[in-house]
Amino acid sequence: MPFETELLIHQSVKGRYGVDLPTPEVRNRTGLNARSEIGLPEVSEPQVVRHYTRLSHQNYSIDGNFYPLGSCTMKHNPRLNEKLARLEGFANLHPLQSEEHSQGALELIYQLTDWLKKLSGLPGVTLDPAAGAHGELTGMMMIRKAHEAKGNPRKVVLVPDSAHGTNPATAATCKYTIVTIKTGDDGMVDMDAFNSAIETHGEDIAAFMLTNPSTCGLFEPNVKVIADTLHSIGAYFYCDGANFNAIVGKVKPGDIGVDVMQINLHKTFSTPHGGGGPGSGPVMVTEELVPYLPIPYVEKKEDGTFTLIKENETTIGRIKGFHGQFGMMIRALAYMMSHGADGLQKVAEDAVLNANYILHNLKDDFHVPYPGPCMHECLLTHKKQKENGVTTMDIAKALLDAGFHPMTVYFPLVVDGAMLIEPTETESRETLDGFIEAMKTIAKRAREGDADAFHAQPQTTFRKRLDETRAARKPVLVEEK
Amino acid sequence: MRYLPHTDESRKDMLNAIGAKHIDELYTHVPSETLMSEPLSSLPSHMGEMQVESHIKALAEKNTPTSKLPSFLGGGCYHHHIPASVDHLIQRGEFLTTYTPYQPEVSQGTLTYVYEFQNYIARLTGMDIANASMYDGATAVTEAALMAKRLTKRSNVIVYPCVHPDYIDVLKSYSTHSNGTVELGTEPDENTACVIIQSPNYYGLVFDLKELREKCDAVGAKLVVAVTEIVSLGLLPAPEVADIVAGEAQSIGVPMSYGGPHLGFFACKKQYMRQMPGRLCGKTVDADGKEGFVLTLNTREQHIRRDKATSNICTNQGLCALAFSIHLSLLGETGFKTLAQLNHTQACKLADALESIDGVTLKTESFFNEVTASFPISTELLKDELSKHSIIGGIPVGKTLHSMVFCATELTTDEDIAKLKAAIETILSEHSTNGGLSHAV
Numbered sequence A: 001m002p003f004e005t006e007l008l009i010h011q012s013v014k015g016r017y018g019v020d021l022p023t024p025e026v027r028n029r030t031g032l033n034a035r036s037e038i039g040l041p042e043v044s045e046p047q048v049v050r051h052y053t054r055l056s057h058q059n060y061s062i063d064g065n066f067y068p069l070g071s072c073t074m075k076h077n078p079r080l081n082e083k084l085a086r087l088e089g090f091a092n093l094h095p096l097q098s099e100e101h102s103q104g105a106l107e108l109i110y111q112l113t114d115w116l117k118k119l120s121g122l123p124g125v126t127l128d129p130a131a132g133a134h135g136e137l138t139g140m141m142m143i144r145k146a147h148e149a150k151g152n153p154r155k156v157v158l159v160p161d162s163a164h165g166t167n168p169a170t171a172a173t174c175k176y177t178i179v180t181i182k183t184g185d186d187g188m189v190d191m192d193a194f195n196s197a198i199e200t201h202g203e204d205i206a207a208f209m210l211t212n213p214s215t216c217g218l219f220e221p222n223v224k225v226i227a228d229t230l231h232s233i234g235a236y237f238y239c240d241g242a243n244f245n246a247i248v249g250k251v252k253p254g255d256i257g258v259d260v261m262q263i264n265l266h267k268t269f270s271t272p273h274g275g276g277g278p279g280s281g282p283v284m285v286t287e288e289l290v291p292y293l294p295i296p297y298v299e300k301k302e303d304g305t306f307t308l309i310k311e312n313e314t315t316i317g318r319i320k321g322f323h324g325q326f327g328m329m330i331r332a333l334a335y336m337m338s339h340g341a342d343g344l345q346k347v348a349e350d351a352v353l354n355a356n357y358i359l360h361n362l363k364d365d366f367h368v369p370y371p372g373p374c375m376h377e378c379l380l381t382h383k384k385q386k387e388n389g390v391t392t393m394d395i396a397k398a399l400l401d402a403g404f405h406p407m408t409v410y411f412p413l414v415v416d417g418a419m420l421i422e423p424t425e426t427e428s429r430e431t432l433d434g435f436i437e438a439m440k441t442i443a444k445r446a447r448e449g450d451a452d453a454f455h456a457q458p459q460t461t462f463r464k465r466l467d468e469t470r471a472a473r474k475p476v477l478v479e480e481k
Numbered sequence B: 001m002r003y004l005p006h007t008d009e010s011r012k013d014m015l016n017a018i019g020a021k022h023i024d025e026l027y028t029h030v031p032s033e034t035l036m037s038e039p040l041s042s043l044p045s046h047m048g049e050m051q052v053e054s055h056i057k058a059l060a061e062k063n064t065p066t067s068k069l070p071s072f073l074g075g076g077c078y079h080h081h082i083p084a085s086v087d088h089l090i091q092r093g094e095f096l097t098t099y100t101p102y103q104p105e106v107s108q109g110t111l112t113y114v115y116e117f118q119n120y121i122a123r124l125t126g127m128d129i130a131n132a133s134m135y136d137g138a139t140a141v142t143e144a145a146l147m148a149k150r151l152t153k154r155s156n157v158i159v160y161p162c163v164h165p166d167y168i169d170v171l172k173s174y175s176t177h178s179n180g181t182v183e184l185g186t187e188p189d190e191n192t193a194c195v196i197i198q199s200p201n202y203y204g205l206v207f208d209l210k211e212l213r214e215k216c217d218a219v220g221a222k223l224v225v226a227v228t229e230i231v232s233l234g235l236l237p238a239p240e241v242a243d244i245v246a247g248e249a250q251s252i253g254v255p256m257s258y259g260g261p262h263l264g265f266f267a268c269k270k271q272y273m274r275q276m277p278g279r280l281c282g283k284t285v286d287a288d289g290k291e292g293f294v295l296t297l298n299t300r301e302q303h304i305r306r307d308k309a310t311s312n313i314c315t316n317q318g319l320c321a322l323a324f325s326i327h328l329s330l331l332g333e334t335g336f337k338t339l340a341q342l343n344h345t346q347a348c349k350l351a352d353a354l355e356s357i358d359g360v361t362l363k364t365e366s367f368f369n370e371v372t373a374s375f376p377i378s379t380e381l382l383k384d385e386l387s388k389h390s391i392i393g394g395i396p397v398g399k400t401l402h403s404m405v406f407c408a409t410e411l412t413t414d415e416d417i418a419k420l421k422a423a424i425e426t427i428l429s430e431h432s433t434n435g436g437l438s439h440a441v
Ligand SMILES: Cc1ncc(COP(=O)(O)O)c(C=O)c1O
Pocket: A071, A072, A131, A132, A133, A134, A164, A166, A167, A211, A215, A240, A242, A243, A264, A279, A280, A281, B313, B314, B315
């Protein structure tokens, strides 16, 4: 059972410390008086170790159990990758070291770039972006620059209403006006809405940002038509590739008319999220957009050595300090090599198989907004349970008591009471069966009409239902000093 | 494949259960002309742990890390000692393999350390509040500029030329794609959203910020202070006159890793709370009245406000924020100040050594752990020559390329400094006798 622990700030006892440092000679050439009270705790090493170990016990993790968060892609995190990222030759490498001292790092970047080119079918790659959304921004900056080079940056970006929120936020950060395209009853882009937006905004359209496979767990069947239409008016097709794990080794985005796509390395290629990050969001582009790639990037010289290109006339510029999330690149390359081309294709197939297995087994107990088969995630709603006063949030909290992390709730926004379940390929049939059983039991309880009991859940977790309204109304972000 | 639990048999059974004969039946939504006709023959097949390990180890061994040679590189990324407990704790699967804490009842561990992180950053910077981390220093400072634009409804940003060049470059890239300008070092006026200064700056120089605060107040501009070396806040006074303090916290708990992942931080005054970018963790109570934490003020975020969001950031640097919090907790009030003093003292010794070399002039009189010195030879040449002496020199800077920024940390030994001094003296004497001596301007 998890134990309570107080914030370290409140455990402080003056005179304790957790690091033995040499006593420095006191000098001051800063030109200013030395710092006064900061307000940091004073605690010993055992206290710190116990505090954080206790905190770890208050967490749910993929190491411990199934984590079916749709769109977030929580799969097994191999420890080999961790070991390799910690090699001294990588961990202690300073980003401003000479190329001679960093040939191994540059070569690793080059090799990862090569894998991504071959998997995506797109010839240009940047590994600089720090996360998926940062990759989106990088991609949209490139699109803007390409339009500018043709004399008109254009004004409008089309985004489906089912898109991840980062898509419209990214386009807005790039100062584009967002025109929302509605999703049809089948969960796909409504082609009438798409065509009418094309007609209305025509050559004002800079790009269409489409997540494919979509956040409804579906592959967009009209991708080719969409790509052709966009290209016919000189607009670009941006594909949010956060869900690439459903099609890796099966579909090459470059072959289907995608101009720009980010891949969330921390999802598809399994780098641990550690409570929300770090991530890495490489962007792949067509030949036409290569001139606009951000700096720096790696090139192979004729003598076989590697060099970092830091200047280029047409680039969008620099989008992050130094050269991207290098530690994540090591992990991703190790993951790709462990799977190989053959394994990555199996990744996609097993991810799709697992999602369909869940969908098939739950389709009688829960409302399925879009008929299957689905891709790597399946979408259910609370429609049947709501008749008995049980909502998506109640189902999520009941799952916690059943020992499972809930699925993604209330997303995508276009589906009322959405529950997006992504099992990933690293789950066994036994695990899926356990989850299905738990969901069926919840559906049965809801049918029996015990809504009040649901509202009181979870009961078995370290904390019971938390008052989120209070947190937002009277925000407390730090302790009083 | 060891990461995939299914066998061919269980795959078949599961397909049977679904009512499909072949996996391709599950790809019927995918138009056949978009499916790859052939497998990826140009990439290798799966490899065992031994093979992958030896391949990547061989790459690591082609590098010469700063732990192998005396190094004087800083410039926004610093080599510090990390206590063993830090890596031990962050590698616990219950931290390492969790996601963003969307379900607070089973994520109190993550939420609590994020809350502790916010507290630590707020206290270090002298600001009221802080967020749950940003990608890195360069993007954090850029987000600060974007926030200042929202707050003032003005479009122009002034950045001091002594701010980290990568930060300036990122500011410029973002600004060419949004409205407004980024100008270097001009005087603020009524169109200025904010002035960005770094202290200690890229050359190591420490600033007194009061005068700039007054200039900003006179025209209603926000003051953004960038910090690339967070250890400096253990010796220098908190930059509390700022509106926003943003920068890089890699120095505490996070290895250099060739430039990433690092740890951006962002702190500001309380009244800007609803315009802050990124994730925030807040304190609340559960159904039993017990204290607990949740992600809060989500209405500022991309998943609710979409194109009106304060930023598009979703994934942040959670695990790096944890490493920072553990390391800082171990140091504590006294340890953190001692660490800062150790860094500064080694930098003072480094400055003494450089000043004592004939022909070398120290350019930074007041500094924390980085100093700039000018040389009678080009510093590109100096860097190469130092490398021949098995020393990783500082960063060549300036238009004339006769200056170099050197950094000392607690890992810089007195012997390293002596070795550097001796090497520079040898190099300078060789190049003066060769007639290669030219004077710096
Ligand atoms: C479809 C989609 N797009 C974009 C993102 C943003 O990626 P990141 O969180 O790495 O910035 C996500 C992940 O949250 C996503 O699921």
